[in-house]
Amino acid sequence: MTDFKKITVAPLSTAVGAEIGGVNIAEDLDDATIAEIRQALLHHLVIFFRDQDITDIERHKAFTKRFGELFIHPNFNFGQENAEMVYLTRKPGDKRAAGETWHADTTMMANPPMAAILFALEAPEWGGDTLFANQYMAYETLSDGMKKMLSGLKAVHNDSRVAGPGLGLNAQRATKVREDADWRMTESAHPVVRTHPETGRKGLFLNGIYVHHFEGLTVEESAPLLNFLYDHSCRPEFTCRFRWRTGSVAFWDNRCVQHLAIHDNHEDARRMQRTQIQGDVVR
Ligand code: SIN
Numbered sequence: 001m002t003d004f005k006k007i008t009v010a011p012l013s014t015a016v017g018a019e020i021g022g023v024n025i026a027e028d029l030d031d032a033t034i035a036e037i038r039q040a041l042l043h044h045l046v047i048f049f050r051d052q053d054i055t056d057i058e059r060h061k062a063f064t065k066r067f068g069e070l071f072i073h074p075n076f077n078f079g080q081e082n083a084e085m086v087y088l089t090r091k092p093g094d095k096r097a098a099g100e101t102w103h104a105d106t107t108m109m110a111n112p113p114m115a116a117i118l119f120a121l122e123a124p125e126w127g128g129d130t131l132f133a134n135q136y137m138a139y140e141t142l143s144d145g146m147k148k149m150l151s152g153l154k155a156v157h158n159d160s161r162v163a164g165p166g167l168g169l170n171a172q173r174a175t176k177v178r179e180d181a182d183w184r185m186t187e188s189a190h191p192v193v194r195t196h197p198e199t200g201r202k203g204l205f206l207n208g209i210y211v212h213h214f215e216g217l218t219v220e221e222s223a224p225l226l227n228f229l230y231d232h233s234c235r236p237e238f239t240c241r242f243r244w245r246t247g248s249v250a251f252w253d254n255r256c257v258q259h260l261a262i263h264d265n266h267e268d269a270r271r272m273q274r275t276q277i278q279g280d281v282v283r
Contacts, residue, residue, distance in 0.1 A: 002043055006033040009040050009047075016134040016257060018044035023220045025052050025249065026059045034066045037251075039116070043201055044258075046132045048242055053248070057085050057275035060275055064117050064124050068277035071108060071113045071183035074186060075163040081194040087119070088175050090128070090263070095172040097263035102234050103209035103278065104131065105254050108159040110184040114279035117251045118272050123244035127265030130242050130250060131234075133258045135203035138233035139193060142204075151191045155226075157210040158187035162221075190213045190228075190282040197280050198254050203256045205232050205282060234258060243269075255279065 002009075008021035020040055023033060040047050053059040061084060064070060070084040077083045090096050099105075106113050118130075139147070162169075163177045164185065170176050191213070194205040208230045213222035242250055252259060254276075 002039070004036050004040065006030075006036045009044070011044065012048070012242070013240040015238045015240065016045045016132050016138055017048065017242065018046075018047045021048065021050075025049055025063045026054050026056075028062070029066070031151065037066065041251060041253055045134055045136075045248060045257045046240070048243075049249040049251070050245065051245060052119065052249050055121060055273070056149050057082055057273070059103040060085070060119060060273060064275040064277060068114060068279075071106075071276040071278045073276060075159060075183075078178065082169075084275055086274045086276075088261075088272040088274055090266050091174040092269065094170060094174055094263075094266065097173060097174045097261055098177075099259065101208055101254075101262045102131075102230065102258045102260045103206070103207040104135075104258050106155045107205075107207060107210040108188055109279075110188045111279050111281050112190075113276040114120065114253050115254050115277045116242045117230045117249060117250060117277075118274045118276055119273065120244045120246055120248045120271075121273055122269055122271040123246045123248065124265045124268035126268050127262065127268070128244060129262050129264075131239050131260045131262065132245070132250075132252060133234045134238045135205065135233060135256045135258060136201050138204040138235075139202050141235075142232070147193070153192045153224075154189040154215040155192050155211045156187060156189050156213055156215055157204055157207075157263050158185050159201055159210065160185050160212075161209055184278075194255065197283070199256075201256070203205070204229065205255075206230070206233065207258055234260075255281070
């Protein structure tokens with residue numbers, strides 16, 4: 001279904017991304033509107049809303065729950081109330097930013113989140129855009145020989161580059177992550193080519209933050225092919241670029257896009273509020 005009656009849908013690029021209009025996501029939306037939003041997400045992979053207000057976390061959580069169960073991110077869970085809500089905050093002078101290289105979210109989990117809904121509480125006047133890349137296209141544009149080589153291959157994903165004691169990220173940025181001694185690494189092996197459980201389409205499922213090596217191969221043996229696939233998977237023609245305003249929302253399908261948060265404005269604050277939705281085992 002790409003014939004929308006409840007919402008308007010304006011694509012941002014050929015590959016990925018569309019801006020949705022005609023809807024206030026803070027309201028209790030009817031099932032038909034939610035179904036159209038879901039269709040737009042499946043078709044465009046990431047959808048954007050402007051001029052929203054889900055500052056009230058109950059509104060943000062209620063909208064998220066229309067699409068699945070809320071996910072609690074283990075590395076942002078300090079035992080606080082409302083641990084489902086993650087605040088991605090940049091302050092002037094931050095040396096690092098969360099998500100500043102290409103990745104899909106939280107892929108060290110046995111069943112990584114299906115999606116994320118990111119709301120801009122405060123966007124800088126310029127900079128801090130987010131890039132998204134279509135991973136179906138990344139797969140479909142590989143040669144038949146490469147597709148054959150990747151089929152059946154798994155990659156080992158873990159979170160040792162994004163959390164844990166000794167990492168030192170907390171000293172360099174306002175967004176804090178677990179770096180305490182009780183933290184334990186989470187690791188899972190997933191197929192390199194995944195079949196999307198709703199669309200049935202195949203996409204590449206690799207990213208440079210969480211993947212360490214191919215299952216059964218060493219890090220050194222894996223690196224050349226991984227590096228080729230990382231470069232390939234984010235070619236400009238697979239991407240779109242979203243410019244944030246305060247009140248903007250991005251809702252991405254974590255099963256078939258990678259994204260990158262550009263850390264190019266070191267003078268202004270950028271405050272985001274994010275939920276994630278439980279996902280399936282990767283097949
Ligand atoms: C993320 O990687 O989830 C954050 C993206 C952003 O801050 O733009």
